[in-house]
Amino acid sequence: MDVKMEPGNAALDIVLLRTFLEVVDAGGFALAGERLALTPSAVSGHIRRLEQAAGTGLLLRTTRSFRLTPAGELLYAYARNIVSLDQEVRARLRNAPAEEHLRIGASEDFAGAWLPDVLQAFRRRNPGASVQLRVGVTADLVGELERGNLDLVFGKQCGRVPAGGRLMWEEELVWAFDADGAFDPAANVLLAVFPEPCVYREAAIAALSRAGKSWRLVFESSSMAGCLAAARAGFAVTPVARSQLRSGLRVLGAQDGLPELPDAQFYVFTATSSRVAGELASAVDASGKSSRFRSSPRW
Template structure:
């Protein structure tokens, strides 16, 4: 009898089937960027994770991952399966929520830095709405420190924000780390940067962890700089970088067509990692579901961005 946790491939290669447990492991390996990290998140040993991937590859009759000592890449077959696996796992989760009556109701008050609101949150909300159509979300976009102060006053249920270091910002909240990635210098692919001139910067007004990290790194290298563009909008800073008007610090996964990453060859210092957090005021099913969706999408996009470069 066919297992309830499997889906027939209908192909000659797999008289076997796509086991959803194996698909979950595959997605976690790709999203985490490695077997050990995936094992930690799934509470499995690395050898068990490797066994799951081997069984999945045998079932589909194709190599899914190209592994070296330093990196992990998807093969063409792996990229195809990843898209289908993501949809299969999402649909399975949605079906379980419907069948078990796990859908949530009521209003969820969300605070998000513009990184989240402009990059990841739209896709997350689309998925969340499908899972919980009766829930209402009230969104407040702002600077992480300001959002945390509003949360402390009981005005927000969950805050998605970022930090480059644990700096004193007047708050004592400890968030749950979702993922970390490098902060990079972003500039137009079509423009060159003068090595002897002060670095023109496009930054947010104070307080901003990207701004603070960029200025601290330049000061440590004694590299002259000037504020060429200041905006409270991430879109504005990115537009300035795309136009070759100024250099802006961005999380690496937020690089897009028309932007390139500057490095030591351009006379710029290395920037610290940026950490993305979920700050939860009160644990509730809706909050837990939203945080999990953000984490999954963020790690998936981070891996995809790294693999494309």
């Protein structure tokens, strides 16, 4: 039954506004419910009550998706400010700092694939927070964390659990090569990899060695874009998480004489118990688990 909309006179409940923001940022009712510890029907009820209070529809729903109405777009901007002001006031009343600076380290998988989208949404939720991002090799970034130079590190491992890290999710590691290039299964495997230490490099060499497959390092780059370019050119094979595949690349496997690679394990390492750091870590965790890097995640 459609809700009849009349000009709203009721105050806009901040709880309902938070639910509305979560639905938009999460991209759906079910995921928003998980983050808010509510059932999807409860989330739907919050949105319905908010629309009644606003006196207009905020979301245009289909069976599989939704989009904001013009009124929804307007309310989203105001709701973000209202909720942020509420958080600031609560912080000031507790004599807590309203602003916080986060120093984040991330492997290139995170930084290049989807962390910018997560950070953008995080910034909308925490306008008083500032972020410093350092991209690098996981082992080096964890070392910086242990020395007190970083607050959070998002990184990857293959087959081992580092001390202090919390596993978020796993993803398939694959061999990438030129989509149109000929690959000789009988020839030495020419590799394009990151410099040491790199878990993808270690996993690739270990897998080839166990399989008795001859290999030769012909391309080394500290940039994933460089390794992918070498693969697209047919110059070498590079090990990457499946989500990193781009146009012009194909996956090589047993039919090409290449051994199976272990899954890449994605971790978060923390050196702070602050609310905003925990919120960012939870958001990255939820985003990765919901998408597994298979599509562009929304937080």
